[in-house]
Amino acid sequence: MRAASDVGGTFTDLVYYDYDNETGKSGPVNIAKADTTPPNFEQGVMNAIHKAGLKPEDMMFFAHGSTVIINALTERKGVKTALITTKGFRDVLEIARGNRPDLFNFNFRKPKPFVDRYLRLELDERVTYKGDMQRPVDMSPLAEQLEYLKTEGVAAIAISFLHAYVNPENELAVVAEIKKFWPEVSVLASSEISREWREYERTNTTVLSAYVHPIAKKYIESLEKKLADEGFKDHPYMMQSNGGIATVASAKDNPITMVESGPASGIFASAYLGAMIGEKNLVVLDIGGTTAKCALIEDGDVKVTTEYYIEKDAKSPGYPIQTPVSEIVEIGNGGGSIAWTDKGGKLHVGPQSAGAMPGPAAYGRGGTKPTTTDSNLILGRIDKDCFVGGEVEPDMEAVEKAFAPIMADLDISLKEAARGVVRIANANMTNALRLVSTNKGYDPRDFALIAFGGGGAMHAVALAEELKIPKVIVPVNSSVFSAWGMLLTDLRRDYLQTHPLLVVIENSQIFTQIFQYLKDKARVDYKYDEIEGTQEIQFEYQADLRYVGQEHTVKIPLPFNNNGKIEIGTTIANFHDAYEKRFTYRLDSGVQLVNFHLTAKIKVPKPEIVKKQIRGLALSDTILHKRHVDFDQYGVHQATVYDGLKLEPNMTFQGPAIIQEPSATLIIPPAHMAEIDDYGNYIIHLNFVEKGV
């Protein structure tokens, strides 16, 4: 048995399948859901395992993704953390970058740093930008500083010195001293967390990782213990934001790598599915209860960036986290997003959400605000008889009450209001999808849209129409797609190293050396993880390149020739092309490498994705019923509603139609063609001609 669980805000998902170690054969993938159980999230995981009737002793592999890190950060539930910096720079954490996104708000305040000034200490030391040692650390104040931090009740210390990304000697010396004097405290050096320049970003990342370090450790250990108590013999693997999994040892050392594990696995699962069904260019859309997340996959490649932020929006600079995270755009628009009118009579949807409690008005749990889900019910898009998998009878009276203020403000009917909410929600999501596609120089017509999450199927086709994307893919069981993705990932470590160098033949030796250095590091790290010997490490070589004198970089794969050297000419040519695509122009200037980026993967066995069985049903056998559905600009139509679980490969039909699964509803407006592929995924071919869109 191989299993994976994904702890979400509302539900803890579990997916699992039988795997025969000897034959390599795998059985079908099953799913189970349990309530998420904060603050002891591991309990929800165990509940899901029990609910599914699994025995941990039968499991030979268990991957786990959790919101425990992001929750500890956003709810400020980490430990009391101190920071030690180079003398003269302790305020960098508070000055941050000085920007004010909320331009005209003169009462703006920057987000408060995670370490107060009295816990930000300094040591005299200096490394130059070239990595030369100017002054080793003057350790004389350290003993007293540690005594002070002890009396202040500090539980974690971040160390961040200038230019430690190129020469970590001074940082590591301080770490060693601290471990000697105070072995119990969590201590993290910036050079162990990130090897990229920009001291504010690196320092903040180190601080945040230290802030959650003891919590992550405790969480992972208690999960390990619970699993072990019930007989699980191996260690679980932890899902990371870079789309790979890590051993528990490595995740405990740098917990910040788990910050965006849920969305990452959905995106990587999309790439996996795309490769399987021959769709290498994908716009990815994951719609949950409170947010929608968008990403772009080009030629099968998921973009991983270290320019990631939490709590950043149009008004706040947020907090940078310089750790490899799959590139996503997230907006406050999901099924539970609340619709409201402002004082100028304009309708808005989100970013506030009714969440899981009280949830949309229709849940009948005291929700009094109209949401996107309520609107979809009013319009007949969601089946009233199959609401939340048939577990809830929608409270339509509460829904009507919730819409009354909007109807009064705008002087419109209930249906018009619902249509308006769906349209505004779609417009918001279209804008987010533009950010990952057209705004970055991509033409959506070259892509297929893959949609999942609780609300993905509901909105996907309308969004594809807006962006002129010709094809929509909705995977079967789209509501647990992210958890499913964890069964498909490999062990992965990303090594970034800032080391500005001209891309010229004369430097090719140094390129090889630096990559060799990073590869050695990867081998040592995997060895420390106790993953060694038998499995082969697969390396991928990338670099962030820019024109000399410019700031923007683009990440490109580096081609190696047979002699193990980087092809300089090809690299430069590839860079020019990639740069022009991203920034619209190319220059005659020299090309400079800024960051080396090595990815080190170890493959793990994956479930064989089984083709859906053809039992020979007629299409008519799969029809649940027909009902009136409001397709907005296409009017109200009698739509045929199909049972997604019964549909069989190669079946095709035309909209107006709906495909229903217990936890997902796929809306297909008139004229578009739906097709079921070999695996049971739903493929919608958009018909732009007939619709005149």
Next chain:
Amino acid sequence: MDIFTTEIIKDSLVALGDEMFNAMIRTSMSPIIYETTDFAVGATDAKGNLLAQGNGVTAFLATLDTAVQSLLEHYPNEGDIKPGDVIITNSPYLGGGTHLSDVVIILPVFYKDKLVAFTVNKAHWTEVGGTEPGSVSTRATEIYQEGLHFKFLKLYNEGQINDALVGIIEANVRLPESTIGDMHAGVAAARVGAKRILELIEKYDGPSVLYAMDELLDYGERMTEAELLKLPQGVYEADSIVEDDGLGNGPFTIKVKVTIKDGKMIADYTGTDGQVAGPINCSYTGLVTGARCLFKAVTDTEIPANGGCFRALEIICPMGTIISAQSPAPVSLYYEPLISAIDVMWKALAPVMADRLPAGHQRSVGATFLSGNHPDTGDLFVMGEPLVGGWGASEDKDGDNGQFCCANGETFNIPTELFESRYGVQVEQYAFHNEDGGAGEYRGGKGVVLDYKITSDEAYLTYAASQTISRPWAMQGGQEGSNNYALILRKDGKVERHHMCTTVTVEKDEVVRLYTGTGGGYGDPEKRPKEKLLEDIKNGYVTKEQAQKFYNVDWL
């Protein structure tokens, strides 16, 4: 047409601002554009009413629509502007004007030969020629020393680029590749916006889009009016000074009388001193920007700016003042009086709008330029950056520590690690300082001290700030903030103080030390609770001496 279609067209028009903003960042080759985001992009309707604007800084708020309005005066007849034309202007004294470095690109949008809109952007070009590298001077006496001057010229005629004009630009600037790159980025960003407007018209039809444009403006007006009616009616006055014009003249007074009555706000700057000999003059467009910024700060800071938002604002100022300068006044440092124009209105209104406005802030961009040769390569470098400082305290909060001034916005400091690698200069500290100032029941935010140690044989410092003698104002009995200034710590132990200087030589191992002001305090310092003051002392925001002296405590 149903209301939601109008809503979605309106949203798409607003999103245009963001899309063009991203396009500009994406296509620009100049760090001052893509890093400091010293630019604005937007669209107006066919009459020059602002529909949407994407801003990196606040200081360009009135520059896009007024540019189009001036353009329409330059080309008054039908057929004067044709499809495929692109117009360029940087004239400070006309619509869209600030200083010559900020260049406006305007693209008329035609749908089936009918003019339907304009897309516009204004960006700080790295170089436009003139006496000083970088085209910003603290000692110019006429605009002719400040660079190339374009008055609504056609950069493209019906799709054909004006080679003569491009040739003149190329031959008259120090970094032609970069400057021409900036020019193309402006055109590219304007085209992105034009394309989206045409897509909208094709999708929804012309009348619907034009209707939505009008609706959008009315919406801006309604939203603003709702807030304006909440403000206390009355007449409020204040004045302030700009210390120095760069030639040693000054100080100069800036004055305002703000009247809020019947859903309108009138900002009357009559009484402000006349334009000055040095380059610290601001044109009328800059003044309009300044007044609009403050107007927006007290009405609705959230809705995207459009022309409708400013219908209720009237600005009065005689021509020829330091904030309505006329040709040929030099204007390189226009932003300092512009900030003063914002600040003086802020100071007039803050006492009655303490919920919306804090006390005074560092009130200066603190523009600092260092040039010299990189110690590793010998290559010439020119470093230019604005500085963060302290903001004022509010009625319920301490001021923000280390933030860029009100004329900036999405402006980022340069990381020390990049700075040192790029310029070879060693940064010795970047920290909050402990100069006196900002005491109060709520403290003013801390200004910073920044040390640059020169490592090449010599380097040159150009520095221009205001509020170098006057201090950020306080509220309700709080203490004033502290000053902006630069020191040079000479090898012989001498310390030189500068407020305004151009290319002063600094030698190897000497240190340029920059101080930015701490913001003004709010409320009587003695009312600050003991536990908060103890925290301040522990955090080092207030020294024990300052606690005794300004907070009058006897328990230390």
